[in-house]
Amino acid sequence: MAIFIDTGKIEDIKEFHRMGIIRGVTTNPTILLKEGVTGGWDGIKERMTEIAAIINPLPLSVEVTTNDPDGMIAEAKELSALADNINIKITIHGPEGEIENLQVIHELENVHDIRVNVTAMMSAQQCFLAAMAGASYVSIFGGRVNNMGYDSCDEIARLRRLLDKFELKSEIIVGSTREVLNIIEWLDSGAHIVTATPSLIKGMIVHPYTKETVQMFLRDGAKLRK
Ligand code: E4P
Numbered sequence: 384m385a386i387f388i389d390t391g392k393i394e395d396i397k398e399f400h401r402m403g404i405i406r407g408v409t410t411n412p413t414i415l416l417k418e419g420v421t422g423g424w425d426g427i428k429e430r431m432t433e434i435a436a437i438i439n440p441l442p443l444s445v446e447v448t449t450n451d452p453d454g455m456i457a458e459a460k461e462l463s464a465l466a467d468n469i470n471i472k473i474t475i476h477g478p479e480g481e482i483e484n485l486q487v488i489h490e491l492e493n494v495h496d497i498r499v500n501v502t503a504m505m506s507a508q509q510c511f512l513a514a515m516a517g518a519s520y521v522s523i524f525g526g527r528v529n530n531m532g533y534d535s536c537d538e539i540a541r542l543r544r545l546l547d548k549f550e551l552k553s554e555i556i557v558g559s560t561r562e563v564l565n566i567i568e569w570l571d572s573g574a575h576i577v578t579a580t581p582s583l584i585k586g587m588i589v590h591p592y593t594k595e596t597v598q599m600f601l602r603d604g605a606k607l608r609k
Contacts, residue, residue, distance in 0.1 A: 385570060387444075387578035389558060391415045391430055393437070395581040400438055407442040408434055409522075409558060409578040411472065411502070424448075428465060435466035444500045444520070444556075446472035455487045456495070463497045470498035470519060475509050485516045492517035500556065505531065507542035514546055514553035520576075524559035525569055535565075536572040543573025563587055 387407040388399050391414055399405045410431070420430050427448075435443045443466070447458040459471040471491060476484050491497040500520035501513035505528050510521040523542065525535035535557070542555055554575040560566060563586040569577045 385576060386566065386584065387442075387556065387576050388584065389414065389560070389578040389580050391418050391420060391434065392581070393430075393433060396434055396437055399581065399584060400441075404584070405438075405441070407444070407576070407578075408438055409444040409472075409500070409556065410434075411446045412448055428462070431462065431469065432465045435468050438468065439466065440468050442498075443469050444472050444502075445469055446474075446502065450474070450477040450481065450484070452483050452487050455484070456491065459487075459491050459497055459499075460495065470500050472500045472502045472522070474503040475501055475513055485512065488513065488518055489516045492519065502558075506533075507538045507545065510542050510553075510555065511545050511551075514551040518553050520556050521553045522556040522558050522578075525557040525565060525577075526559035526561035528559075529561070536568055539569055539572040539574050 386405055387409050388396060388405045389409045390396065391410045396408055415427065420426055422429065431443065431445050445462050447455045449455055449458060455473060463469050463471055473484055473488050476482050488499050488501055491499050498519040500522055501518040502522040504510050504521060504523045510523050513521045523538060528535040528538055539555065539557060546553055556576040556578055557569040557574040558578045560577060560579040560583055563583050566577045566579050566583065566587060
């Protein structure tokens with residue numbers, strides 16, 4: 384799976400999809416708000432339908448906008464019905480630590496056959512329980528883990544060992560990517576997927592010394608042609 388792009392911007396998604404270097408898209412309400420998605424619930428659905436069609440059959444993660452258990456199930460059903468490649472992001476617990484979210488996650492996966500990406504997790508133990516509940520994807524926010532003073536690579540490696548040991552189907556997505564280096568170090572630590580912004584993915588590609596070398600080749604190529 385490897386790299387997903389963490390954005391709702393159509394032009395960026397098209398650009399990286401055309402290069403063949405992304406294997407999916409992740410979004411969340413904060414990203415969509417910052418990117419100027421308007422039109423309320425219908426506006427979200429419209430943008431998600433457009434992205435899902437561009438990347439089809441690659442997966443697109445879309446987050447619910449409520450923490451009410453019935454509301455989460457209703458929104459998840461509506462969003463996942465937009466396209467076959469949409470999976471639903473549910474946070475591991477509510478804003479006050481409400482743990483009913485795990486029941487919702489289990490029900491969506493096992494009763495409604497909706498793929499769930501459990502999100503906003505900061506530790507291997509949270510991700511392990513989300514995996515036990517049946518999540519298709521478990522998202523750990525690596526940059527935030529580092530900011531709290533813990534080593535995200537250790538958490539990822541431990542989580543991968545546990546998922547493999549207990550043969551749990553969940554794939555690890557590491558998000559909250561802050562540095563270009565995070566992408567490779569997290570994949571190397573055991574993440575199945577790292578999701579990163581367009582500018583960080585671009586940062587993996589462009590190297591100043593490569594620029595200089597290409598300039599030399601072009602200069603000398605022009606001299607040769609004379
Ligand atoms: C991942 O799926 C999230 O969209 C994202 O990476 C969140 O990261 P941040 O809010 O810490 O930037």
